[in-house]
Amino acid sequence: MLFLVLPVQALLLRGLSAQFFPTLLRPVVLDTLRISLLTTGCTMLLTVLLGTPVAWLLARYDFPGKTVLDTLLDLPIVLPPVVAGVGLLLAFGRSGLLGAPLELAGISVAFSPAAVVMAQLFVAAPFYLRTAKAGFMAVDRDVEDAARTDGADRWTVFRFITWPLAAAFLLEGLVLTWARALGEFGATILFAGSLQGKTRTITLAIYSALESDLAPALVLSAVMVLVAFTVLAVVRRLGSAHTWR
Amino acid sequence: MKSSPPTSTHPGSILKTKLLISTLLLGLGNASAVSLTVFAAASLTDAFAEMGRAFDAKTGNTTTFQFAGSQALRTQLDNGARADVYASANNAQFSPLVKSGLVTGGQPFLSNRLAVIAPKNNAKVQTLADLGKPGVKLVIADKVVPVGTYTRQMLTAIDKSGAYGRDFSDRFLNNVVSEEPNVRQVALKVQLGEADAAVVYSSDVTPALRHSVRVMTLPTRFNQSASYPIGTLKNSANPEAAQAFVKFVLSGEGQAILKKWGFLKPR
Structure with missing residues (x-):
């Protein structure tokens, strides 16, 4: 017990000192918070847009190779992030599989905020996919069928029946995805590099600050602890919400 | 390590005793063979890996390395990491440790x-x-x-x-x-x-x-x-072996290895 609690307490004790707010307002720290919020925001948007249809498809239809696809989509959850980074480099880097076509199209992702988003999407989106799929599977098909016999088309059924009923699951998945994206380190430092104001996210900033000026590292660590608490609280809330039904 | 010769003439027990002795040798080494930890700047990765092999072959020690940016090594040493030798890629990441009494020495060993x-x-x-x-x-x-x-x-x-x-x-x-x-x-x-x-x-x-x-x-x-300083840690468990490693780096043999890997003589 003490083993689990003590490090967190140490972080809060050292991080939440009188220097907390002045350090928080330093450009280095603000830049980092901005980058992290922006990139994780993009990641969440892309996750919802691309992940929801896939999760729905996986929950509702059987097709050849479904198990394989299902497993592949879960793979990033168990894959070490640094391996994900190597994979992204080999696929989308300049000398990677898609490097030449991307270069021709005038797109160069490496070392850009887009690379940060790609790294986060790769490691974090599966969390949303999993929970969203479970959410869609939990929706009572009879209710959907009833709506359909009342003349609702498929989109209307999805929009007014399936989506609201699965919403708690989707939200929980989204929160988990966000937390995972915010904590991303291994894939990001390899695939996106580390530049203040461009690709240096909170975790990368903590890592680089540790080597010179401890204060920003402590403050950012404390912020991450607070964020983690909040995320847990929200997930708990949502969890109890969808067990009522 | 001195061990008495096996008293039994039974071949199996001789083998067992031999195994025991070699296990002890591997595990503890003899009186002068120790395990040494060297913290070295990332640029020394290849050269010091070879340096370690040459040093170990000569002394029977087991030298392990941690290579990273000197600033990272310095932070780790500042926070109590255990090491015997520290080689930095500049003085800025070295002399603060001398000042705080963690490291002694600081002789430039290459440029x-x-x-x-x-x-x-x-x-x-x-x-x-x-x-x-x-x-x-x-x-x-x-x-x-x-x-x-x-x-x-x-x-x-x-x-x-x-x-x-x-x-x-x-x-x-x-x-x-x-x-x-x-x-x-x-x-x-x-x-x-x-x-x-x-x-x-x-x-x-x-x-x-x-x-x-x-x-x-x-x-x-x-x-x-760029001038690289090297020194030993004050709290080293094997100060003599640590000194021997520094000496070896500065010796003709050590300098030849550094030269082979593209480094220049210290100024």
Whole structure:
């Protein structure tokens, strides 16, 4: 017990000192918070847009190779992030599989905020996919069928029946995805590099600050602890919400 | 370690005793053989790995290394990491440890130069002036990393000369797409072809790197001379072996290994 609690307490004790707010307002720290919020925001948007249809498809239809696809989509959850980074480099880097076509199209992702988003999407989106799929599977098909016999088309059924009923699951998945994206380190430092104001996210900033000026590292660590608490609280809330039904 | 000769003549028990002795030798070593931990700057990765093998072969010790940016090693030592020897790529990451009494010594054991490298299959950067052109992707080390400090000193020297315009370093730094935590990560980005050019040490252009990168000419007046200090840790468990390692690095044999890996004599 003490083993689990003590490090967190140490972080809060050292991080939440009188220097907390002045350090928080330093450009280095603000830049980092901005980058992290922006990139994780993009990641969440892309996750919802691309992940929801896939999760729905996986929950509702059987097709050849479904198990394989299902497993592949879960793979990033168990894959070490640094391996994900190597994979992204080999696929989308300049000398990677898609490097030449991307270069021709005038797109160069490496070392850009887009690379940060790609790294986060790769490691974090599966969390949303999993929970969203479970959410869609939990929706009572009879209710959907009833709506359909009342003349609702498929989109209307999805929009007014399936989506609201699965919403708690989707939200929980989204929160988990966000937390995972915010904590991303291994894939990001390899695939996106580390530049203040461009690709240096909170975790990368903590890592680089540790080597010179401890204060920003402590403050950012404390912020991450607070964020983690909040995320847990929200997930708990949502969890109890969808067990009522 | 002295052990009495086996008293039994039974072949099985002799074998067992022999096994026991060799296990003890492997585990504990003899009186002078110890295990040594050396913290060394990332640029020393290849050279010190060979240095360790040569030193171990000579002394029977087991030397293990931790290679990282000197700033990272210094932070770890500051926070109580156990090591016997520390070799840094500059004094800025070394002398604070001497001042706080953690490290003794600090003799320069080699010097190193900077090198601008570019991928072989990418012709975007041909001359130093190209480094300031818009759209070029440069990777350098973070400013607390010794090579990052030297890189910025090089930029100041170029600015002062006015050879490529007084705002060369501004244009250069605008092209920087990543600031890496150690020099080997910088070199890797060029090796992978992700960056158009990078600033590393000339010793980083190892045989493994040479076939994938070009080295560009960097006039001597802009180049920086990096001096590497080495010392032993005050709380070392094996101060004598630690001293022996430092001595070996400074010896003719040690210096020959460093020379082989592209380092220069200490100034």
